Amino acid sequence: MMLPPLTIIPAGAGSGKTYTIQQQLGEWVVEGLIAPERIVAVTFTEAAAAELRERIRAKLLSLGRLEDALKLDQAYISTIHGFGLRLLTEFAFDAGLSPKPRLLNEDEENTLIRLALSRTDKADVITSNLTKFGYTFDFNSKKGSEDIFRDDLLRIVMLLRSAGWSEENDTYAEFAANWIRDRYGITGDGDQLTANLCRAVTRLLEAYPESLAREFGNNATAERAFRQDFRNLKAASDDSTLNSDWKLWKGLRELRQSKRGCALPEDYEELSGAVIEAASALPTHPGPLEQAVLHISALIAAGQDVLVHYAEAKREAGLVDYGDMIAMAADMLRSRPDVVNTLVSRIDCLVVDEFQDTNPLQFALLWQLKDAGVPTVTVGDLKQAIMGFQGADPRLFDALIQQNQDVANPLTSNWRSQPDLMHFINAVGPGLFREGYVPLTPQGTGSTQEPVELIDFAVKARKGQHTVRAVSVGERLQALLGDSTQQVVDRRTKQSRGLRGGDIAVLCPTHKMLSDYAAVLRGMGLRVRLQEDGWHESRIVQLACQALAYVANQQDRHAALYLSVTELGNLDLRTALEQLIANGKIDDPVLDQLDALASHVEDRTIFALVADTFSALHLFDVVSAWPDADQARANLLRLQAEAGEFMDANREALASGGYHGSGIQSFLAWLNAKIEQKDKNNQPDPRVIDEDAIQLATWHSSKGREWPVVFVCGMDRELKPRLPNMALGYNSFDDLSELIEKTQIEYSPKFTASESDDQFLGDLENETELESRRLIYVALTRAREKLVIEWPSFLAGKDTLTYWSILAAEASVSKPDKTISIGDSTFPCLIWDGESELPEEIDESQENAEAELLTVGRRAIKPGQPPEQQIPDSVTPSGMVASTDSVEGIEQALETAQYSQELGLDIGLSGTVLGTFLHQCFEILGANPGHAENIATITGVELSGDARISIAESVASFEQWMADHFLATAVHRELPLLGVDESGSVVSGTADLVLETDGGVWIIDHKSDQVDDPEEAFNHYRPQLDCYSNLLQSMGHNVLGHGINWIRRGVVILAVQC
Amino acid sequence: MKPLVHFLLVPDSSAARRLRRIIATQTPCMGVQIGTWPELIEQARSAYLIPKRSNDWNQVLHHALENVPDAFWSQSFEVAPQETAVEVEAALSLLISATQPGDEDGIAKVDFDQLPERPRKHVEDLVRLLVELDGRQPEELEVIQQLMIAESSSAIRKLVVCHVDEFPVLTRWQAVLIDKLNKDADAEPDAALLAALESLHPAVASSAPERSLEFIQKHLFSSPDEKTSLDNSVQWLGVRDYLQEAEVAAGMVQQILAENPGLSASEIGLLLPDTFEYSLAVHDAFTTAGVPLSGLPVDHWQRDLGKEALFHFLYCRQKPSPAMALAVCLSSPLMPWTKEQGAVLAQTVMDGDYRLRASRSATQFDWQMLDLLREGDETPETLVAAIRAFVELLDGGEQFDAHVYQARLIAEELCAALEGKQGIDWISLRRLSSPKNISTGELPDFNLDGVTVWREGHEPWRPVRYLIVLGFASGHYPLASKDSAVFVSEDLAAIQQALGLMIVTPAEQMRDHRAKFKRQLGAVRDSLTFMISRRDPTGASQSPSESLVFMSQLYSGVDDAELLILEMDVGADRERMQYLPAAGVCYASLPRDIVVEDIEFDCNLLALRKDEEGNLRPESPSSLETLMVSRFAWLLRRINAEPLSWEPERLDVMLQGTLTHQVFEELFQASNPIPETEAINSQIEPLLDSAIRTHAPFLRAAQWQVERKHSASSIHKAALAWREVLTTLNAEVLGTEEWLAGTLDGLPIHGQADILLGLPDGRLLVVDYKKSSATSRRPRMQKGYDSQANLYRTMLQTGGPKSEDNTALLEKLRAGGTTGIVYFMTNDQTSLTDALAVESGSIPGWEVLENDVSQLAMELIRERLQEVRAGQLYLNREGDHQFFDKQAGVKPYALDNSALIPLFTIPGEARETE
């Protein structure tokens, strides 16, 4: 049997898709259709990959396939980027890349793109007049026009890349232009329209050459309006301006006319009316259209140029970015059939999870494998396609399903939600997706929870929308948690138990709304958890950074002041300032602790310095008692990790972002900028599980998760697309293998005349609505037992598009009956009345300063002092030297023998190198004087003939003396010795010379030091010799004595064992 | 007779340590050496007197790689020579060491046709490389080869090598070498020694396992016939992060010791991944607990100060040089000046002053160094000279000798690379000098009584009764195998088959890692704990080790591996944990309360800044504005306690303003006629360029092109509009950037006015250019909270220009015409003024405000001056922000000057609103 070339598994929420994949692959392995190490599985996150690998492995093990389970190590189960990267490294040589490509960081990417941008002149039309093209300083993001322009270009670059753009051609620009023209509508004769307006303006100015402000500006608004009008009219009298400045047209369309209480001269009224009328032709003027076309064409052309330069720069530097992992891998496969063949011969099947979240390029990469004959299984759910903001494009999966209905094998069960809840969702589904909805048969266990509840907001709050609703949600939460009869089924134990905070999630569409809710719920004494930002500003991180600044530069008075007057310091502000004023410095123990550190920072790594700073101030101990101990601790740990990242980062990469150096100041500068990036200032989760805390999450981030009880909030959010907008489109889905070639850029400009926007907005609105339906589905399907939905019925009758309007279009709620009906089905439903006004007092002060902390981790350690001295596990005699005072007072008769003259050497060696060399000479020449000739080659030391001779002579004299003196029966050179000393340490070492004689053994060590008094120096080395002696004695030898051969002096000192 | 040494070959230094103790305690002996493969090679080399080769291997290899045409690595070698060489060398070694030594040519004769295309090409290319290398081989192989041909008679010692199969796994070459040594020695390995060696690598214990511990020791990674039930000899704990692992472990060790009187800490073991993080965390937690450790590796990385200095020096010499690179050089400990002086110099540059001025005490070396840093290079010759001079001047004192030495070495390499070159390839020079941390060698403290620390990559070095395994996360236990870009698993298998070579495949590597992990677990007697971090230190989630599934399969009733894990955060789970310290109660305590209250000093705060004669230094308009918004911010500035920080250069509003000012100053000069439009059109670019050279050299770099263009066009637009204002007013420029001085209630004040205009009717206008729009200035003027231009007017009224040269101006002043103020807003070309020189609107953008634009501001400033004179420091109130923003129309930027200001802000309304 062969595997089907394509299997499509549409899998609704909670339908057990991982289980299905695991079962399927397990079966195929057992049937011998695939080998486990030849599976490629692509998932959306690392965690999902790990889980999938674990589950397949468990499955194989449970089938008794141990070897197969082991082989799974070699399988490619990873995220799509991991897969791309692995292809790029495995085939680096084939692609002509560095085999160890380095991932580009954001700074580098930014700089390289800037550089690439500086090398193209295709955007000059735009950059020479940014304002005209709508680029101005943005007060919200604090970005300048240059940055905003660059963002736009970057966006184009990203679109081009995810469209898989590779060669230069004009089709993108052409298409984008046509696409805009099609939607802009009919245009008139531009010159004519401009001339008309110009004429009207001139006529007005002739009649009224001065502003009306002084005469008629009877209030501030009017005055401002007249002044502005006049300025506009003046500007408009120049028709070249009029032919390019569309904002000016808009201004002229809005000239101030007579108002009640402020009648203007009749002819002014008339003349300005003519101007207004002429200016109102703006939407039919071809000018704005041409400008938009010019804009997008220049952007695309520049984007293509930038991509070429950028790619070159990266290749030269051995860098890849995230996009490359996919793009280059896909490119390689496209251009290298041999690689595809090699690859295909290595893969038995390809599994793609969350297929709805692929972007065109990822799709193309995967599709190439499928086209090359790799049996492919795609799993996913169109209804949960909500990652559009990341470039995912569900239309691809949709097209795939449409074209392969025969191999689509949808899952039809739901294992998550309790049956009553599932019925409700099954009723909502068709309303959201029409025939795209496949009902799921509930398989979950029953529950004692009421499946659906609404909190009805019949009256719109006058202000504090979020707060008002959060209060009602909070009240319901309090009621549920306060009611001991509320039971849920524990996921791990499968047992029924009381409801806890950790069983509940509150889902909102936006982060902003979440933090408003969090504030209110906390104020009501509820324990909540929410990923919040403000990491860098958190107290402990601030303190640590100030401490680092001080360590870096002790002259930093600000840091010193900060530390001394805050949590870790001991001074009050007045005292500290007085000290600074009087002495120019501050005296505080906290600074003393750091001063000790600061004296040796120079070559410490930043990672070590951060650790040193933490430990000098005992920061982890300090925070372990703080009320927000867990968060503070997590924040500190992240700072340590950031230091690690900074240390490991490539210096050139950092430099390209303007960050030079690897010291503290550079680190702090880098960190300051890093936290400005999106999501980079989030505080890490303080705990893994918090059983009592209600989880707050966005709808988006709730995907893939589940809770027993889920509150869906923020249904009243208005859904409005924004202009300008850039997106990818396709001119056809007919041939999916050709998808890349069919990709286009769709640019919806923002025009000055709102009429011109309408058509573009209309298209986008449809998109937005589709995505919103999917979001609603995701949010509603998170619950296992109970769903509580905010029901802003005050919106009834309004025609704004909201989440609620989508859901409510199919539903009718009956308060008296406590039911909600959808289509033909009616469900029981608890309905609570929501607040419509802020309660008198929300006492936000009663925030539960939860006084008791969990006694785990650091708090469970009993503080202690480590012992000062430890007995070493092992010792080597050669390292033993006696201290000067212990040498004194040793009274032992020493024997001195001069066997040769002093050995004068001038061979340019010193220290240990010389020592090793002389040892070698004594060993080798002692054993075999015949090697004297080639001693230089053997030791690798250059020697003059004289030196060689004097060494050989010295060794010979020594050997002679030894032979004469000892009558040895055996001579051991470089003898390894191994034993244990009296304190239990293992002693291992190599004795230079051990002489066996009839009466016992002698030990002699060669020393190359220059010493003045050989006898005194001997005492220094006594411990070493004693150690060898003891060792030999423990082996049963009778040690007669030991000695040192002072090579340089030609003297042996012997001590007879007493 | 030649002496004989028994060499016991072990996989690593930990196994050696363990074996030494076993043998030393059983029978102390001589002539026995225990060591790893490199040590064996060293021993053999010295026994056979094999000379050292010169170490030019790297060059030889690179050269050969370059010379083989159309090899699979050729393209990659161009872009990444070092990385490519490493990878190819590894593949080459792998291949050679799988052949019969001495028969490397043999491989060339093999018929590769049976291999699939890609591996065939790769093998063939490697063979070509081998030919190109002409007898040279990777270092270790070269030595082995020499040993193989060495005569046994030439040896001064005989070596008997004891080795146990797969402990360690040997390549063919290694195995053959051992055979040769043993044959030369002509002696049998000692049975007792061999037995000791074998005891480290035990075959599976034969006694029937009883507890979960033995079951895992015996059956992990195999499939037992039956499962067993789980008891408390093994446990898996889920904690948050690596630090918590270490903390929990420290508490558990204390608990185990408390529960088992008489137990030595050395009988408890920790098994750690080989990373800084774990070493650090374990050290930290166990120091807190006062429990000694034995065998913990210590951090041993050092910054490469020498390379770092050179690397940044190169940035300094390539103009425009980034300020932070200059600052890094200036504050390097290798500089000729002191650390303190370095810090000051660096901060000066980071604050935007690039002149690199020497301090008064500067030596000649200091001067030379500063010159070197200031200058730049266009040609290789000057750069070579500069590099040489630079490293000569480096001086870090004795402590950093090694770093200076290193710098000189690299300097020579750089100079060599520059030799004979036409231009400077900055990028490759930088790559040559790119700093990496240097290792100083870790020296763990191994002692008898401390808790035994094992490391993931090592064999256990002494057995323990209790073991806590840390870092039991994905990718660890076993460590992942390494991928090769030359051969993948299948290739190796195919080569093995086709050529009959013995090659270690990644799968075998994994098996090896698993076996080591089992040996580690096998050295435990009583209890095993695995710690699983659920989060990495940045807070991202982590998965448990891949081995967990294999473990879960050993026990009945565990159908999901996750169920093995007891979570530290779950109350019920905590109750089931072994050796978890008994929980006391721990109450949160707030850190010290910070007292936030207004302060009264005993001194006149205005008197803090005096010049050498003891006169008060004058205040500037901007300083007075700071005072108005925040007395605290003002004081910090006055006592030099503002934050010092580094930041890469960017074109912020301040800098944009500076550049605009500079261009305007040049364009509209005193006693010159107002420039014509054409003049403006042609002058903007050169003037801006010269402004950039002085104030922001970095902007000349290519990546700032968009900014430069945009600046030029907006300055251009503003200049044209300003010209129109001047001509319409028929104004005469009396002074530009004129220093004015005067007094405010007796307090000296001074400042530079952007431009002073005289009108035909004798009136004067003080003008301030602002790089913003009317919307940001109009409100404060309307509300009477604008002080700046008025302070200039005050200077004119109470003093005048500092210089007596400007006679035209002095004359006008003496004539005593009234003085008006104007703000020219360059962003929207609006002029905001209190002078009714012409009607609003008669010049586009001319806007007259008819109220007193500064009255309230001046009142506030006067009041605050009174306070600080009296030593009163009122802190900011929470309401201040709102007050200034809304009521005064002033954006209170001064409140952001220091992180101390928000901390020391008193709750409540602004005092002004009370």
Ligand code: SF4
């Ligand atoms: S988007 Fe890419 S990098 Fe991010 S999780 Fe998915 S595969 Fe990984």
